[in-house]
Amino acid sequence: MSQTVLVINSGSSSIKYQLIDPATGDGIAKGLVEKIGESEGHIQHKYGDAIVDLHEPVADHEAGMREVLRLFDEVGPNLAESHVVAVGHRIVQGGKYFDGPALITDEVRGLIQELCALAPLHNPAHLKGIDVARELMSDIPHVAVFDTAFFRQLPEATATYALDRATAEKFSVRRYGAHGTSHQFVSTRVGELLGRSDLRQIVLHLGNGASVSAVDAGRAIDTSMGLTPLEGLVMGTRTGDIDPAVVFHLRRQGGMLVDELDDLFNKKSGLKGLTGNNDMRAVRLMAEGPKGAERDRARLALDIVVTRIVKYIGSYTAELGGLDVLTFTAGIGENDADLRREVCERLAPFGVSIDADANAARSDEARTISTDDSTVRVMVVPTNEELAIARQALTLV
Numbered sequence: 203m204s205q206t207v208l209v210i211n212s213g214s215s216s217i218k219y220q221l222i223d224p225a226t227g228d229g230i231a232k233g234l235v236e237k238i239g240e241s242e243g244h245i246q247h248k249y250g251d252a253i254v255d256l257h258e259p260v261a262d263h264e265a266g267m268r269e270v271l272r273l274f275d276e277v278g279p280n281l282a283e284s285h286v287v288a289v290g291h292r293i294v295q296g297g298k299y300f301d302g303p304a305l306i307t308d309e310v311r312g313l314i315q316e317l318c319a320l321a322p323l324h325n326p327a328h329l330k331g332i333d334v335a336r337e338l339m340s341d342i343p344h345v346a347v348f349d350t351a352f353f354r355q356l357p358e359a360t361a362t363y364a365l366d367r368a369t370a371e372k373f374s375v376r377r378y379g380a381h382g383t384s385h386q387f388v389s390t391r392v393g394e395l396l397g398r399s400d401l402r403q404i405v406l407h408l409g410n411g412a413s414v415s416a417v418d419a420g421r422a423i424d425t426s427m428g429l430t431p432l433e434g435l436v437m438g439t440r441t442g443d444i445d446p447a448v449v450f451h452l453r454r455q456g457g458m459l460v461d462e463l464d465d466l467f468n469k470k471s472g473l474k475g476l477t478g479n480n481d482m483r484a485v486r487l488m489a490e491g492p493k494g495a496e497r498d499r500a501r502l503a504l505d506i507v508v509t510r511i512v513k514y515i516g517s518y519t520a521e522l523g524g525l526d527v528l529t530f531t532a533g534i535g536e537n538d539a540d541l542r543r544e545v546c547e548r549l550a551p552f553g554v555s556i557d558a559d560a561n562a563a564r565s566d567e568a569r570t571i572s573t574d575d576s577t578v579r580v581m582v583v584p585t586n587e588e589l590a591i592a593r594q595a596l597t598l599v
């Protein structure tokens with residue numbers, strides 16, 4: 203067996219993991235631990251044809267990680283014989299410190315901890331995963347791979363908010379972006395597939411969380427997520443762009459507290475707030491359902507989603523000074539042919555045209571869906587954040 207990397211994504215109440223062969227891209231085994239700290243936990247481990255589901259309480263991240271290692275022992279593959287050369291940890295916020303992957307030392311751990319103020323939901327949860335994994339797998343190098351790293355090189359003009367300079371500096375308020383691992387992976391893949399390094403690209407990562415980036419010759423020059431993943435496109439449960447004065451208004455008129463507003467904007471808005479459901483497939487079903495208020499709401503939500511995407515494509519094309527490739531990725535981007543068609547139809551006045559059959563065809567492969575005479579090449583390129591993390595981790599060991 204060739205070298206492998208164990209990729210870990212540790213959340214506040216979950217640990218997702220995958221053992222990957224970075225050379226072939228094969229996922230050898232994967233699983234998740236859910237509902238950590240709750241009365242009923244769930245652990246799933248998949249290896250080959252074997253799927254093990256355990257329903258048992260998982261006290262904390264350490265207990266969860268111990269169970270995962272036990273499942274590797276019992277169900278396979280045996281980690282000691284799997285040539286695990288690194289453990290790659292996904293980290294949401296790398297702030298101003300990290301423009302690439304970092305070997306986790308006590309110093310790096312300290313910086314990730316310092317950045318908890320900027321990502322209070324994510325970085326503390328990542329640290330729990332890092333600490334138990336480093337303790338239980340102390341003989342393997344651990345590498346942090348940051349969601350923000352690809353955007354560390356954003357030009358100052360797109361990274362800086364027009365906020366009072368002293369306040370912004372004091373509280374580290376600037377645009378860090380997110381989903382960078384995916385935007386980098388996909389834009390690099392497009393360059394490889396087309397054999398060009400000079401492309402002006404827009405990448406639409408449309409999943410439950412959604413973001414768009416403008417990439418010029420491999421360098422990100424703008425992206426829609428900002429200080430946090432709240433800014434930008436309309437998402438499953440997040441508002442995306444909204445006048446910040448809505449916060450003042452709801453505070454003054456509605457008496458809402460900051461935690462309530464955080465919850466409202468991050469968890470109860472977007473598709474969910476507009477239709478009652480955050481899942482795009484469910485919203486599509488509502489939009490095609492019987493005439494009535496539910497159908498109207500779903501159709502309006504889809505219109506808002508598409509309009510926001512088109513607005514970003516227009517502005518990023520202007521920023522890039524033209525556009526060579528527009529790429530769709532992630533759950534919605536890869537699977538929702540209707541959304542791709544709706545977006546591209548709005549771009550028809552600019553000469554963008556897609557082939558209806560190519561767009562409708564289902565495939566797990568990277569593919570072009572535009573016609574030969576389209577002014578912009580339109581592609582669908584599946585993202586693979588775990589593989590991207592594994593490959594980045596491998597560069598440091």
Ligand code: ADP
Pocket residue numbers: 408409410411438480481482483484486532533534537538539
């Ligand atoms: P996450 O951000 O949680 O990783 P994903 O990238 O898995 O999200 O994307 C999840 C979204 O993709 C959901 O809104 C889901 O409805 C949507 N999706 C998946 N398959 C389809 C499909 N065939 N048509 C429309 N939407 C889809």
